[in-house]
Structures are given as C-alpha cells and as structure tokens.
Amino acid sequence: MKILADTHTHTLASGHAYSTIQENVRAAAEKGLQLIALTEHAPAMQNTTSHAYFANLHVIPEELFGVRVLKGVELNILDFGGAIDLDEKTLERLDIAIASLHIPCITPGTEAENTRACICAMENPLIDILGHPGDPRYPLNYDEIFKVAKQTGTLLEINNASLVPDGFRAGSEENILGLLKMAMKEDVPIVVGSDAHFYTGIGEIPYVEKLMDKIGFPEDLVLNTNIQKLLYAIKRNRRTKN
Numbered sequence: 621m622k623i624l625a626d627t628h629t630h631t632l633a634s635g636h637a638y639s640t641i642q643e644n645v646r647a648a649a650e651k652g653l654q655l656i657a658l659t660e661h662a663p664a665m666q667n668t669t670s671h672a673y674f675a676n677l678h679v680i681p682e683e684l685f686g687v688r689v690l691k692g693v694e695l696n697i698l699d700f701g702g703a704i705d706l707d708e709k710t711l712e713r714l715d716i717a718i719a720s721l722h723i724p725c726i727t728p729g730t731e732a733e734n735t736r737a738c739i740c741a742m743e744n745p746l747i748d749i750l751g752h753p754g755d756p757r758y759p760l761n762y763d764e765i766f767k768v769a770k771q772t773g774t775l776l777e778i779n780n781a782s783l784v785p786d787g788f789r790a791g792s793e794e795n796i797l798g799l800l801k802m803a804m805k806e807d808v809p810i811v812v813g814s815d816a817h818f819y820t821g822i823g824e825i826p827y828v829e830k831l832m833d834k835i836g837f838p839e840d841l842v843l844n845t846n847i848q849k850l851l852y853a854i855k856r857n858r859r860t861k862n
C-alpha cells in the first residue's frame with residue numbers, strides 16, 4: 621500500500637518528540653508523501669506546547685518542500701463528557717484535529733464512561749479524527765464507537781504506534797482488527813497515522829500494513845492513499861463547503 625499522507629505526527633514542540641517541523645516535512649517529501657499533518661499534543665499533556673503555538677501556526681506556509689502541510693492538533697479528551705483542551709476559536713482556525721484519550725490527561729473509566737467520552741468528542745464538529753481508539757487501557761464499546769463515527773463523519777484512526785510490540789498501547793491489535801473488520805463490512809473509510817515522534821517514522825506504517833494484509837483490507841478504504849478523498853472526508857472541510 622502506498623500512502624500519500626501522514627495525518628498524525630509530532631515535533632519537538634510536543635515535549636517528548638525529537639525532530640523539527642522542517643525535518644519531518646523534508647522526510648515526508650523524501651518518502652514521496654504529498655501531505656503531512658502537524659498534530660502536536662494540546663496543552664493539557666505534560667511538557668507539551670502552549671495555546672499560543674496553535675494560535676500562531678498560520679505563519680507556516682501551506683506547502684513546504686512540495687508537501688502540503690496541514691496545521692493541526694492532537695487534543696486530549698479531558699473528561700467523560702468529551703471536554704477538550706483548546707478553545708473553539710483556535711480550534712476552528714486549524715486544518716485538522718485529532719482527539720485522543722491519554723493516560724496523563726484522563727484516568728480510564730468503565731467501558732461505558734470511556735465510550736461516552738469518545739462519543740461526545742466525535743459529536744464535536746471540530747473534531748475530525750478519533751485518535752488510536754484501539755488502546756486496551758480504555759475499554760470501549762466498539763459497536764457504539766463505530767456507529768457514532770459513521771453518523772458524525774468522524775474518522776477512526778488506525779495508529780501504527782499502537783501496534784509496536786511492547787509499546788505504550790500494547791494489546792491494541794485485537795481491538796484494531798475488530799474495527800477494521802467493521803469498516804470492511806460496512807464499506808466505511810478510515811485513516812492511518814504513523815504517530816511519529818522522530819522524523820524517521822514519518823509515513824511509516826509497517827504494523828498497520830501487516831494487519832491490513834492479514835485480513836485483506838481494501839486499500840481504497842484507506843483515505844491516506846488519496847489526498848482529494850482525504851481532504852473531502854475531513855469533517856470541517858465538508859462543513860465549510862455545505
């Protein structure tokens with residue numbers, strides 16, 4: 621599978637990632653990607669960047685080294701009501717927003733509580749992607765998650781970092797497989813993200829590919845293989861067009 625876009629990446633600004641924007645975008649260009657999304661951790665994550673960083677992202681050109689650059693964020697879901705850590709005005713000005721559950725920002729609840737947190741986030745018109753929903757530390761009702769994702773047009777992310785053996789989110793595989801099978805059955809597209817925290821990881825999704833190959837997941841349901849389809853599927857882009 622040849623992906624043309626990486627929709628989940630981090631730089632030095634996130635506090636626990638190690639490359640610059642230039643290094644990441646250059647790596648994207650060298651690997652033949654046409655689009656990269658800058659998605660730093662939002663302010664509630666320890667040692668990440670501030671609100672002002674996201675408010676000023678417009679100073680970065682829309683294209684660098686021939687690669688389209690989406691200015692985005694990886695929001696933290698803060699409570700079971702789907703609260704997030706960036707104000708609406710700033711969020712509205714960004715090109716893409718992922719929302720994820722992270723241990724430092726929300727203690728896992730029951731399956732019902734975690735599911736409600738994600739559903740509330742997906743109902744937010746400014747949240748385009750639910751990040752790494754396979755994380756076994758946050759049990760979810762995947763039937764519900766899938767249903768609301770479809771209803772709200774929120775994209776479910778298949779995250780390469782979640783599948784790294786012995787990684788932070790070890791044990792994600794089974795949950796991800798379940799989601800992929802639902803997507804296949806109902807012909808619903810998904811997004812893939814490297815979640816790279818160093819430039820060498822940009823555009824690299826080997827674990828995702830392995831899993832997809834195992835079940836024969838159709839390439840045309842992976843939005844990252846088609847820039848036009850991807851941009852159209854981003855909820856906020858549809859909103860402004862309507």
Ligand SMILES: [Zn+2]
Nearest residue numbers: 694720751752
């Ligand atoms: Zn994350």
Ligand SMILES: [Zn+2]
Nearest residue numbers: 628630694815
């Ligand atoms: Zn991330």
